[in-house]
Amino acid sequence: MSHSSFRDVSVYGSSIIPFGKFPHLSLSSLARPAVVEALKDSGIERHNIQALYCGSAMSGMMSGQRIARDCGLSGIPIVNAENACSSSATAFREAWVAVASGMIDYALVIGVEKLSSLGGGTIPLDKEDIEVSNGMIMPGLYAMRAQRYLHDYGHTVTDLAKVTVKSRNHGALNPGAQFRTTTTVEEVLASRKVADPITLLQCCPTGDGAAAVVIGPSDIANRHVTKPVKVIGSHLASGKYMSGFRELKVPEITVRCVTELYEEIGLGPEDLDVLECHDAFSIAELLYYEALGLCKPGEGVKLINDGTTSLGGKIVVNPSGGMLSKGHPVGASGVAQIVEIVRQLQGRGGNRQVENAKIGLTHVTGGGTAGFDHGACCIHVFGV
Amino acid sequence: MSQTDQFLPHEGRLVNDDEISNEGGQYKLLGMHCKSCNAKFFPVNTMCLFCLSETVEKFPLSTQGNLYSYSFIHIAPKQWKVPYGIGYVDLPEGVRLFGKLENATPENWEVDSTVHIEIKECAKIDGQPTQYQYFFKSSKG
Numbered sequence: 001m002s003h004s005s006f007r008d009v010s011v012y013g014s015s016i017i018p019f020g021k022f023p024h025l026s027l028s029s030l031a032r033p034a035v036v037e038a039l040k041d042s043g044i045e046r047h048n049i050q051a052l053y054c055g056s057a058m059s060g061m062m063s064g065q066r067i068a069r070d071c072g073l074s075g076i077p078i079v080n081a082e083n084a085c086s087s088s089a090t091a092f093r094e095a096w097v098a099v100a101s102g103m104i105d106y107a108l109v110i111g112v113e114k115l116s117s118l119g120g121g122t123i124p125l126d127k128e129d130i131e132v133s134n135g136m137i138m139p140g141l142y143a144m145r146a147q148r149y150l151h152d153y154g155h156t157v158t159d160l161a162k163v164t165v166k167s168r169n170h171g172a173l174n175p176g177a178q179f180r181t182t183t184t185v186e187e188v189l190a191s192r193k194v195a196d197p198i199t200l201l202q203c204c205p206t207g208d209g210a211a212a213v214v215i216g217p218s219d220i221a222n223r224h225v226t227k228p229v230k231v232i233g234s235h236l237a238s239g240k241y242m243s244g245f246r247e248l249k250v251p252e253i254t255v256r257c258v259t260e261l262y263e264e265i266g267l268g269p270e271d272l273d274v275l276e277c278h279d280a281f282s283i284a285e286l287l288y289y290e291a292l293g294l295c296k297p298g299e300g301v302k303l304i305n306d307g308t309t310s311l312g313g314k315i316v317v318n319p320s321g322g323m324l325s326k327g328h329p330v331g332a333s334g335v336a337q338i339v340e341i342v343r344q345l346q347g348r349g350g351n352r353q354v355e356n357a358k359i360g361l362t363h364v365t366g367g368g369t370a371g372f373d374h375g376a377c378c379i380h381v382f383g384v
Numbered sequence: 385m386s387q388t389d390q391f392l393p394h395e396g397r398l399v400n401d402d403e404i405s406n407e408g409g410q411y412k413l414l415g416m417h418c419k420s421c422n423a424k425f426f427p428v429n430t431m432c433l434f435c436l437s438e439t440v441e442k443f444p445l446s447t448q449g450n451l452y453s454y455s456f457i458h459i460a461p462k463q464w465k466v467p468y469g470i471g472y473v474d475l476p477e478g479v480r481l482f483g484k485l486e487n488a489t490p491e492n493w494e495v496d497s498t499v500h501i502e503i504k505e506c507a508k509i510d511g512q513p514t515q516y517q518y519f520f521k522s523s524k525g
Contacts, residue, residue, distance in 0.1 A: 122459065122461065124461070130397055130427060133397040134397040134482060134484060135457065135460065135464055135470050135484050136470060136482065137457060137459075137460055139459070140457050144454060144470070144471070144472060145453070147453045147455060147495060148452065148453040148495060151495040192458070193458040193467075194457075194459050195456065195457050195459075196456045196490070197455075198455075241433060243423065243424065243425035243426065243433070243479055244478050245480055248452070248453060248472075370482065
């Protein structure tokens with residue numbers, strides 16, 4: 001897809017609330033602090049926001065309107081986006097299209113989710129699905145990927161556990177992370193079994209969260225903010241139906257999405273300084289290293305072992321602690337990742353700042369649906 | 385294989401009469417073959433999911449295949465009794481089946497081993513057509 005007629009778009013302001021379990025708060029109460037702070041951070045007045053895009057997977061109808069009502073933003077066009085884990089990344093993309101095309105100038109994007117209202121456990125999936133109706137759950141899908149990965153490459157459960165250890169090391173530096181303590185390989189492997197070989201500490205926690213960003217045209221960004229962050233590329237892919245032998249170690253939808261995006265923007269994995277990827281489970285991070293082109297197939301474990309993707313390494317992955325530590329309120333995660341990357345590129349990463357970060361990427365994918373690798377995948381690249 | 389002497393409770397995705405073939409008590413799951421684009425897929429459908437052709441026909445699927453991957457589930461929605469096993473089985477005709485493993489005994493299961501597809505009748509419910517369940521059976525027990 002060519003976007004030659006599009007203008008450049010930048011993120012002006014960003015905000016995120018600490019993730020956790022807040023069953024006593026309403027959806028709009030979760031989102032409001034993020035919205036108010038993102039607006040303040042953007043230098044754009046509330047009344048100049050021309051459209052609101054709200055991504056949420058399980059909040060029911062009109063999540064954007066409910067938040068707009070409580071943030072003095074009602075009346076403007078509101079688009080509610082549901083795309084499983086990619087919901088708010090999809091919302092961001094739609095906002096980007098609207099601003100890039102010149103249809104509007106300033107848009108607010110919200111990612112929000114309140115999983116605590118579902119009562120815990122695994123994420124409920126579509127009961128009509130042929131696999132779900134036969135016992136499939138998301139940890140089970142990733143567990144089967146892990147089983148095959150370990151079998152084919154000769155890696156061990158210790159290698160999987162190290163992903164969580166690395167994630168927790170980062171999360172411990174993030175005051176907004178749901179898990180802020182470090183852990184050990186032994187502790188990870190001794191935690192409760194969820195879906196062999198995946199144990200509880202290799203799964204992202206369920207929780208609540210919200211994040212928001214304000215975007216606008218790049219050419220006038222400096223009038224409003226000192227450190228705008230440019231959207232270098234945006235890509236959205238949906239799953240391709242297959243009935244045959246899908247290679248579970250290669251998440252086809254992510255490979256396709258990122259390959260098309262790299263091609264569009266003329267950049268590659270070697271250009272990235274920092275990224276947030278969809279580490280919903282330990283194995284996921286390894287698979288996505290490989291799918292995003294950070295290393296060759298089967299070599300994801302090496303990047304964890306030699307520190308390449310840890311803070312201080314050559315290409316830092318999930319400095320926020322990622323979904324495994326920061327938490328994964330499904331629909332909120334897309335914008336949450338964008339907030340982390342934007343702030344890293346602005347030098348606002350705090351004690352988890354990636355030195356000299358100039359180009360960053362966000363990647364979310366998900367939706368457990370039979371016949372698909374995943375239902376949706378949305379990837380963005382940002383730069384300063 | 386395909387004994388009807390053991391009735392199962394209604395659980396999971398049930399298979400209807402028109403989704404299996406019965407040759408003298410030998411049950412086989414039915415897949416679909418598209419006569420236009422030659423695609424093969426599961427489960428039964430009235431049209432091809434790849435080329436939208438309606439010239440599709442049912443054909444009996446193999447009763448054994450290769451266990452591509454599997455897992456034992458320990459935490460699941462309330463309707464399921466844990467632990468239970470799940471797996472993907474690749475059939476010689478190029479179709480992959482998702483299903484439950486007969487048991488959750490780790491010693492019985494191995495990646496890239498041959499497993500059998502078992503079909504059993506569910507307990508009869510008065511006034512309802514008979515339904516069936518399929519699951520994977522290991523040669524190790």
